[in-house]
Amino acid sequence: MNLIKLFLPLLRRQWLMMFTGLLLAFITLVAGIGLLSLSGWFLSATAVAGLSLATAQAFNFFTPAGGVRFLSIARTASRYGERLATHEATFRLLTELRVKVWRALMPLADKDLAGLRQSELLNRLVADIDTLDHLYLRLLVPMGAFVAVLLALFAFIGWFDSRLAMLLCGGVLLALCCIPLSFYLLGRSSAVAVVNEKRRYRVQSLEFLGGLAELWLFGALDKYRHDLDLTEQQWQRSQRTMASLQGLSQAVLVLVHGVLILLMLVMASSGVGDRVPPGPLAAMVLFASLAVMEMLMPLAGAFSQLAGCLAAGDRVNDIIDKKSDIAFGDKAQLPAGDIYFEDIEFGYQPRHPVLSQFSLRIRQGSRVAVLGKTGVGKSSLFTLLTRGYNPDSGRILVGETDIQDVTEKALRSAITVVSQRVHLFAGTLKDNLAMACETPPTDVALMQVLERVGLGYLAEGSDGLKQWIGEGGRLLSGGETRRIGIARALLKDSPILLLDEPTEGLDRRTERQMLALLFEHAKDKTLVMISHRLTAMTEMDAIHILENGRVRASGSHEALVAQHPEYRALSLCRE
Numbered sequence: 034m035n036l037i038k039l040f041l042p043l044l045r046r047q048w049l050m051m052f053t054g055l056l057l058a059f060i061t062l063v064a065g066i067g068l069l070s071l072s073g074w075f076l077s078a079t080a081v082a083g084l085s086l087a088t089a090q091a092f093n094f095f096t097p098a099g100g101v102r103f104l105s106i107a108r109t110a111s112r113y114g115e116r117l118a119t120h121e122a123t124f125r126l127l128t129e130l131r132v133k134v135w136r137a138l139m140p141l142a143d144k145d146l147a148g149l150r151q152s153e154l155l156n157r158l159v160a161d162i163d164t165l166d167h168l169y170l171r172l173l174v175p176m177g178a179f180v181a182v183l184l185a186l187f188a189f190i191g192w193f194d195s196r197l198a199m200l201l202c203g204g205v206l207l208a209l210c211c212i213p214l215s216f217y218l219l220g221r222s223s224a225v226a227v228v229n230e231k232r233r234y235r236v237q238s239l240e241f242l243g244g245l246a247e248l249w250l251f252g253a254l255d256k257y258r259h260d261l262d263l264t265e266q267q268w269q270r271s272q273r274t275m276a277s278l279q280g281l282s283q284a285v286l287v288l289v290h291g292v293l294i295l296l297m298l299v300m301a302s303s304g305v306g307d308r309v310p311p312g313p314l315a316a317m318v319l320f321a322s323l324a325v326m327e328m329l330m331p332l333a334g335a336f337s338q339l340a341g342c343l344a345a346g347d348r349v350n351d352i353i354d355k356k357s358d359i360a361f362g363d364k365a366q367l368p369a370g371d372i373y374f375e376d377i378e379f380g381y382q383p384r385h386p387v388l389s390q391f392s393l394r395i396r397q398g399s400r401v402a403v404l405g406k407t408g409v410g411k412s413s414l415f416t417l418l419t420r421g422y423n424p425d426s427g428r429i430l431v432g433e434t435d436i437q438d439v440t441e442k443a444l445r446s447a448i449t450v451v452s453q454r455v456h457l458f459a460g461t462l463k464d465n466l467a468m469a470c471e472t473p474p475t476d477v478a479l480m481q482v483l484e485r486v487g488l489g490y491l492a493e494g495s496d497g498l499k500q501w502i503g504e505g506g507r508l509l510s511g512g513e514t515r516r517i518g519i520a521r522a523l524l525k526d527s528p529i530l531l532l533d534e535p536t537e538g539l540d541r542r543t544e545r546q547m548l549a550l551l552f553e554h555a556k557d558k559t560l561v562m563i564s565h566r567l568t569a570m571t572e573m574d575a576i577h578i579l580e581n582g583r584v585r586a587s588g589s590h591e592a593l594v595a596q597h598p599e600y601r602a603l604s605l606c607r608e
């Protein structure tokens with residue numbers, strides 16, 4: 034059911050190419066069966082004609098010989114066209130499916146994707162969708178062509194002899210109903226296992242490769258390698274079972290086909306229609322029966338793949354059907370104003386509150402720091418403000434506007450975030466910077482910002498801004514990556530700037546320089562900074578200390594040093 038739901042809209046759009054593929058598959062089969070039947074008849078008729086001089090002279094060699102040549106050329110040409118059309122249709126279907134899944138994935142927020150690992154998502158986007166190519170290419174096309182050719186064959190042989198037509202077509206139909214269906218049932222669990230093991234293997238190998246450095250450093254490489262090998266062995270076992278089943282189903286089909294030919298031989302030898310003895314017509318009917326194998330063979334294994342297709346279809350559908358819990362409103366702009374967290378209750382898991390009765394007002398245009406112990410919920414404030422999650426209760430207002438009432442675009446353009454983990458894409462320096470701008474920036478602007486964050490030297494090589502920065506920015510150091518994150522923030526001009534430990538990992542001097550840049554950039558904006566360190570606290574308009582899910586103390590640096598012993602201790606440590 035899921036598979037039909039998934040494919041039906043695509044079938045409507047790609048029906049022409051899909052139908053062309055099916056038509057060409059039909060023509061190929063008809064030409065193949067016609068070629069063998071005509072050849073059989075031609076050889077026998079030639080032999081019979083050669084029995085006497087008179088019949089040999091009267092026999093028309095040219096028309097059947099021309100027919101044989103025509104059918105062989107037609108078969109080759111239509112086979113070529115069929116491969117082109119069916120593969121083109123498959124690629125179009127897969128492309129559409131990928132775009133569809135991608136579109137469904139894009140609006141999902143952190144919360145919606147919380148249960149899915151990145152590698153799992155990648156698997157659904159790649160492997161599961163690839164599995165679905167079986168449906169059209171290996172099931173629908175051979176099945177559709179089979180039904181059409183069977184009807185044509187029944188009409189053609191039935192024209193000479195209805196008994197032979199019934200025997201051949203009835204026998205083939207019965208074989209098709211029983212054999213692939215039985216093998217579908219037999220191979221169902223293995224087909225699903227192949228899809229699942231493949232998924233597991235991909236997920237594990239991606240994690241293995243991603244964490245290779247850690248595994249190596251902690252000496253856990255062998256254990257993970259062993260787990261990976263085990264999964265691979267299980268995957269291969271399921272593949273072997275599937276291959277054996279497919280081989281067996283083909284062998285059974287060949288056997289049944291052989292029996293059918295034998296029966297046809299016995300029946301045809303006693304006469305074909307009103308021709309007794311049957312003469313060359315018997316050879317034609319027998320060769321047609323032999324050629325039927327060409328349309329049966331692709332179906333032998335196709336059904337055993339169906340279970341895998343259904344499983345992959347379910348998983349892909351799972352994503353497409355996922356509705357985001359984070360609903361955006363329709364206000365096209367987030368007006369400027371104070372940020373107000375009003376009576377927030379929030380936790381990632383039920384009964385594990387992170388913020389409780391949390392209220393905080395951040396004045397428009399002010400510079401504010403949020404401090405607190407690890408895990409107290411500082412980053413969660415940003416997660417709520419950027420709508421990765423919704424609060425369980427309470428509201429977040431900017432001015433008078435609830436952030437739930439504005440569109441996602443308006444929210445994103447009103448807020449710039451420098452997050453704890455800066456992600457760099459496997460691309461050029463320019464790609465990684467320009468993504469922060471709403472309108473394409475000039476190279477001069479990008480160079481200026483690089484100079485400001487002290488990374489001008491990165492673009493000094495012959496490639497300039499087109500300098501490749503490696504997979505996930507591997508060619509850059511941790512500090513350089515952070516500074517790219519800061520450069521992105523400087524390139525975006527939005528009224529709210531959220532900094533989540535923006536200078537973590539930088540030396541003191543660079544830290545001060547970066548903060549000065551950010552403060553300068555945010556001089557008419559609202560700036561909220563999460564920090565563990567007390568750098569630049571004297572430059573903050575307000576500092577809020579979080580404890581047990583709410584604001585424990587607020588004030589300026591001087592006030593907190595005077596009133597808050599822990600803050601004073603931290604401040605002294607720093608000095």
Ligand SMILES: Nc1ncnc2c1ncn2[C@@H]1O[C@H](COP(=O)(O)OP(=O)(O)OP(=O)(O)O)[C@@H](O)[C@H]1O
Nearest residue numbers: 147381382387405406407408409410411412413414
């Ligand atoms: N996506 C998530 N799913 C489940 N729990 C989470 C998630 N993100 C954070 N948490 C948990 O919520 C709590 C608050 O996390 P948060 O990241 O807001 O803390 P933090 O104060 O920013 O910590 P740090 O200073 O270490 O960055 C922590 O106990 C953390 O384990």
